[in-house]
Amino acid sequence: MLVRSFCTVLVWATVAAEDVGYFWHVTDFHWDFSYWTDQLSCNGMNISQPGLFGNQWCDSPWRLVQETITGIKSLKSDVDFMLWTGDTVPHVANPFLSTALNEELVRNVTELMQNEFPDIPIYATFGNHDYYPSNLYPPHGNEIYNETYELWKKWINDTSQDQYFLKGGYYTVLARPGLRIVALNSNMYYTHDTVTLGMDDPSDQFAWLDAVLTDAAFNNEKVILTGHVPPGYSTPRAVRWMSEAFNKKMNSIVSRHSDVIVAMHFGHEHHDNFRLYYNTAGKAIVSLFIAPSVTPWRYQILSEKETPHNPGVRLIKYDRQTGKQLDIYQYFMDLETANKVGYVNWTLGYQATTLYGIPDVTAPSMETLVKKMSNINSQEFKAYVNWYNTNGVKDFPCDAKCHKVVMCGLRNLEEGPFNTCLTSPNIFKCPPADPGCSIVG
Numbered sequence: 033m034l035v036r037s038f039c040t041v042l043v044w045a046t047v048a049a050e051d052v053g054y055f056w057h058v059t060d061f062h063w064d065f066s067y068w069t070d071q072l073s074c075n076g077m078n079i080s081q082p083g084l085f086g087n088q089w090c091d092s093p094w095r096l097v098q099e100t101i102t103g104i105k106s107l108k109s110d111v112d113f114m115l116w117t118g119d120t121v122p123h124v125a126n127p128f129l130s131t132a133l134n135e136e137l138v139r140n141v142t143e144l145m146q147n148e149f150p151d152i153p154i155y156a157t158f159g160n161h162d163y164y165p166s167n168l169y170p171p172h173g174n175e176i177y178n179e180t181y182e183l184w185k186k187w188i189n190d191t192s193q194d195q196y197f198l199k200g201g202y203y204t205v206l207a208r209p210g211l212r213i214v215a216l217n218s219n220m221y222y223t224h225d226t227v228t229l230g231m232d233d234p235s236d237q238f239a240w241l242d243a244v245l246t247d248a249a250f251n252n253e254k255v256i257l258t259g260h261v262p263p264g265y266s267t268p269r270a271v272r273w274m275s276e277a278f279n280k281k282m283n284s285i286v287s288r289h290s291d292v293i294v295a296m297h298f299g300h301e302h303h304d305n306f307r308l309y310y311n312t313a314g315k316a317i318v319s320l321f322i323a324p325s326v327t328p329w330r331y332q333i334l335s336e337k338e339t340p341h342n343p344g345v346r347l348i349k350y351d352r353q354t355g356k357q358l359d360i361y362q363y364f365m366d367l368e369t370a371n372k373v374g375y376v377n378w379t380l381g382y383q384a385t386t387l388y389g390i391p392d393v394t395a396p397s398m399e400t401l402v403k404k405m406s407n408i409n410s411q412e413f414k415a416y417v418n419w420y421n422t423n424g425v426k427d428f429p430c431d432a433k434c435h436k437v438v439m440c441g442l443r444n445l446e447e448g449p450f451n452t453c454l455t456s457p458n459i460f461k462c463p464p465a466d467p468g469c470s471i472v473g
């Protein structure tokens with residue numbers, strides 16, 4: 033009896049020792065300053081009733097930006113910090129933009145966030161649209177790095193980072209004892225950045241990243257890696273955002289330091305997505321999460337039309353002591369309803385552990401999910417398809433071919449393995465000792 037009571041106390045002590053914290057991840061506002069006038073982001077359409085909170089063919093009106101920031105504040109204001117992964121400037125052609133205008137757009141959103149969250153550090157990164165001209169981030173100092181640093185240095189709060197931000201738009205911050213944020217300017221690796229294309233290490237960011245991660249391991253810190261353009265393949269379109277040489281370098285650094293990286297949180301895709309890094313033994317070692325955008329904008333290129341999606345924001349639950357990523361709470365705004373009723377109701381779409389039946393969102397747990405998703409008829413794959421568009425008015429169509437692209441993209445971040453996976457007839461194998469695994473492929 034005495035032994036049992038002792039055990040109970042021990043179990044209670046273990047649970048009580050978990051120190052849970054939260055942070056928000058918000059990305060891709062794409063504020064269209066011309067929404068109520070020229071509708072410059074609206075795919076060349078003339079929309080007579082664009083909607084108070086936004087339109088699925090256009091980037092965000094200011095009202096949507098406001099409703100997002102005040103909305104997350106009312107959902108949960110006592111977070112430890114926030115990640116903001118760029119693309120504040122709309123999908124508008126360069127002749128309608130300028131260095132001064134892009135700076136103005138970022139300044140307005142920064143000030144709104146500072147006003148609403150005066151005591152919360154926000155770790156912000158550039159998106160490919162924030163530079164002028166779009167995408168062409170240079171590997172050296174410029175006015176946009178200088179001006180933006182003036183806006184964000186209060187959050188960074190560490191003068192030792194001046195040199196990195198002013199030279200390449202990247203920095204690192206110890207968010208709390210034992211937990212480091214590494215904020216990258218991964219736009220320099222984007223395929224559209226013709227300025228850095230072919231360079232070995234633009235702004236020396238790779239060398240710096242390698243050194244920061246090495247130091248983090250030495251100092252017993254865990255790291256959250258954040259940025260805009262993610263490595264790997266966006267599925268189901270099978271688009272690789274980074275030039276392959278940069279993609280490979282990035283992946284090699286991440287893999288080498290996987291023991292200190294607790295998660296990667298990126299933007300740019302506008303959809304709810306993720307991918308996993310594996311070691312040579314086939315074990316999942318790092319989760320890369322991609323948060324859906326605030327902008328509801330959908331592209332239309334020739335005959336290709338993107339399926340509509342809703343604005344989204346996400347809250348991440350983590351263990352403050354270990355950095356372990358415990359859960360994702362994905363919120364969305366039903367844009368059509370909001371426009372109809374005239375007010376916004378941010379709704380919890382899903383909690384990852386409940387939706388996917390996994391204990392947390394660490395790499396091994398996400399691998400459990402990927403295994404379940406390898407069955408195209410599984411509830412888990414259906415849920416993934418449903419939430420890919422942030423509960424949009426319709427799911428993207430995903431047949432067997434699409435399923436294969438998705439599954440290959442979730443597990444293969446480089447060109448060679450990704451293409452091999454696509455052409456392989458038998459890519460998904462159930463482990464011999466897993467009777468619950470059934471694979472259709």
Ligand SMILES: [Zn+2]
Binds near residue numbers: 062159300301325
């Ligand atoms: Zn974007």
Ligand SMILES: [Zn+2]
Binds near residue numbers: 119159161260299300
């Ligand atoms: Zn982007």
